[in-house]
Amino acid sequence: METTPNQLFEMWRKQVEESAQVWTRLLSPERPAATPPDPTVFWRPVLDQGLQTWAKLFAQTPATPELLAQWKQFLDQWIEAWSKILGQTMGTEQFAKLMGQSFDQFLAALGPLRKAAEQQTEQALQALGLPSRSQVTAVAKQIVELEERLERLEDRIDAVLRRFDGKEPK
Amino acid sequence: MGAETIREWQEELDKNVRRLRNLQTLVTRPVEPRVGQTPREEIYKTNKSRLYRYASSRRYRTPVLFVPNLGISRPYIFDLLPGGSFIEHMTREGFDFYLLDWGVFGPEDNDLTVEHCVTKILPRMAQKVLQSSDARELSVLGYCMGAPMSASFIATHPEVPVKNYIDLAGPVDFSKVGVFGLWLKKEYFNVDRVVDTLGSIPADLVKAGFKLVKPTMDLSTSLNLWWNLWNDNYVEGFQALNRWANEYVAFPGEFFRQWVRDFYQENKLYRGELVMGGRPVRLENITCPVYVVGAKEDYIAPPACVRALIDLVGSRDKEYVELPGGHISLIAGRGAARHCWPKVSGWLARH
Secondary structure, eight states: OOOOHHHHHHHHHHHHHHHHHHHHHHHHSOTTSSOHHHHGGGGGGHHHHHHHHHHHHHHHHSSSHHHHHHHHHHHHHHHHHHHHHHHHHHHHHHHHHHHHHHHHHHHHHHHHHHHHHHHHHHHHHHHHOOHHHHOOOOOOHHHHHHHHHHHHHHHHHHHHHHHHSSSSSS | OOOHHHHHHHHHHHHHHHHHHHHHHHSSSOOOOOOOOSEEEEEEEEEEEEEEEEEEOEEEEEEEEEEEOOOOEEEGGGETTTEEEHHHHHHHTTTTEEEEEEOOOGGGGTTTOOOIIIIIHHHHHHHHHHHTTSSSSSSEETTTHHHHHHHHHHHOOOSSEEEEEEEEOOOOGGGGGHHHHHOOTTOOOOHHHHHHHHBBBBBHHHHHHHHHHHHTHHHHHHHHHHHTOOOOHHHHHHHHHOOOOOOOOOOOOOHHHHHIIIIIIIOHHTTOEEEEETOOOOOOOOOOOOOEEEEETTTSSSSSHHHHHHHHHHOOEEEEEEESOTTTTTTSSHHHOOOTTTHHHHHHHHO
């Protein structure tokens, strides 16, 4: 049985639709009592497909460990097909736009919270007479800059020494 | 059931016993894999960055400076385990091999830029390589984002005697850079807002981005682990690779801003509009022999964006090869040992 990404995509779409219906019915305050919802229904096509393939393999092949290798191969192909579908979905402008918007919203919410938390922590540390994160970072930055200045000095001394050694034209 | 089938089932049962034994060890007594075992010496350090020299017979006098990516991941992937190490291969072939480990940057390094790396750190590293090896020239090997950075360095520093340049899976034309290029588009990704809000790009955010680009990766890794769990060598390799694959490294804020804006969003390197240290970055200024290697299944730096370098450099001696594998498997793992490493060392040996 050959399963193309399109078939899998269709199956996935169907699962999403069915699961949405199931959850809507579950969460609905006026649930019809006659037909109790089954939240597992949307996984059935996938399980059915797997079981069918597995049953076919059993029917066609003698029961040897080779069957396990075939099962592994089937899972590999299944994952690969899903990977392709997800890759195609995530490679669209719509997905990029949606992701960008979500991330922007996250940053817009995080920004003020982060700032407020930093200010409060800073004040608390100051009250306790302890150095704050920004003060420690500033000291570390100064050390980095100092190291950079030393490097520059070292470079100049090296250049002068090379000239003395005659390795470099004046 | 024939005798052969019974024997096969017995073997399978045996494998399952070993699987369970290794699973128990992994869960109850996990061992820290010993990575980066090739003997090396620290030649130079500046801030968080280190330059390492690896022991070799020095059959070839021209030293090789290896420039990997900054941020994202640690460079021990290139020297993962004995028998599965790119660095071990290069030293065994007799190359005087130097690795630039950019290091793990903290909030104090948020002002570090791509420009500083290209115009300050890389020239110093090249100079230290020449001094340490007492050579007149060096070869530069750039991997991933280390390739456009080292190409920018070579193009803006004609006074540095670069004999050969190799680009391994390094993007150059960022208009063809695939899914990351799409996600980081100016219209969708406000890099200024990200850097201004977060300061640096935390390792967890880098991890989320890479996990999202291949969401089934963890599933297939787990499946393959279970399948090969009976094999002690596989488990040892898995532990080392798994440690690396889950050790993400943050980006300094300003570095990320310049990297995304100038390279991904405005494609300045390819368009010849990049200026670093007051010097325009013109890739046609690279005139040494150039070897460009793309990976067929690379979704981080697809072959088309890597290959673009060939048309831009001013070299007469230039070659592009496309090898099997993805962004990582191009240079690490069994496939790399078969396809990539001999090509790279062979090309360098001929030049």
